[in-house]
Amino acid sequence: xxxxxxxxxxxxxxxxxxxxxxxxxxxxxxxxxxxxxxxxxxxxxxxxxxxxxxxxxxxxxxxxxxxxxxxxxxxxxxxxxxxxxxxxxxxxxxxxxxxxxxxxxxxxxx
Amino acid sequence: xxxxxxxxxxxxxxxxxxxxxxxxxxxxxxxxxxxxxxxxxxxxxxxxxxxxxxxxxxxxxxxxxxxxxxxxxxxxxxxxxxxxxxxxxxxxxxxxxxxxxxxxxxxxxxxxxx
Numbered sequence: 001x002x003x004x005x006x007x008x009x010x011x012x013x014x015x016x017x018x019x020x021x022x023x024x025x026x027x028x029x030x031x032x033x034x035x036x037x038x039x040x041x042x043x044x045x046x047x048x049x050x051x052x053x054x055x056x057x058x059x060x061x062x063x064x065x066x067x068x069x070x071x072x073x074x075x076x077x078x079x080x081x082x083x084x085x086x087x088x089x090x091x092x093x094x095x096x097x098x099x100x101x102x103x104x105x106x107x108x109x110x
Numbered sequence: 111x112x113x114x115x116x117x118x119x120x121x122x123x124x125x126x127x128x129x130x131x132x133x134x135x136x137x138x139x140x141x142x143x144x145x146x147x148x149x150x151x152x153x154x155x156x157x158x159x160x161x162x163x164x165x166x167x168x169x170x171x172x173x174x175x176x177x178x179x180x181x182x183x184x185x186x187x188x189x190x191x192x193x194x195x196x197x198x199x200x201x202x203x204x205x206x207x208x209x210x211x212x213x214x215x216x217x218x219x220x221x222x223x224x
Contacts, residue, residue, distance in 0.1 A: 032210040043200055043215040098213055100152035
């Protein structure tokens, strides 16, 4: 069983749409959660950390559900520039590893 | 400043060559990482250094040899690589090896083995 699972997509949405991605993790001892964005042939860039109470950064909202072991990312008012692959990352401190999901591809169309 | 730099950006090498990839960060981070990424796949962890000591080697073949000369620098020495080693090699750093610390990635070195 994979540590972190994501729907690979692609999600094809029109500009202005709201889109949501989910990510599930298998280790209940997981402690930190992140969303990264990766453009084609570029490095992953930190989009946002995910806090227990949920957090928002502009058009982006991240939520954590520890009971069901998933995190989500909501993007409102999608822009063409949001087209990328979104990686869910989970850490378990004692293991000193960052576990990556396989990524969800988003295509925002005009 | 959340910058991790990597050199070179691109590298083409033959199977008998020896080359090195370099990574540098000046954020005072004490954990540094090497990842390998193939197209359409997530980054795959290779090595973790914590306080300049190797703490994780993910059973990487010995033709890849990491080195951490100081807390800001990380090298990856390459020797006798195979064509299947062609990939994007990413360096990353984080404040510490444990705790709620984000990783920051360098732009990567795109390696082609001929």
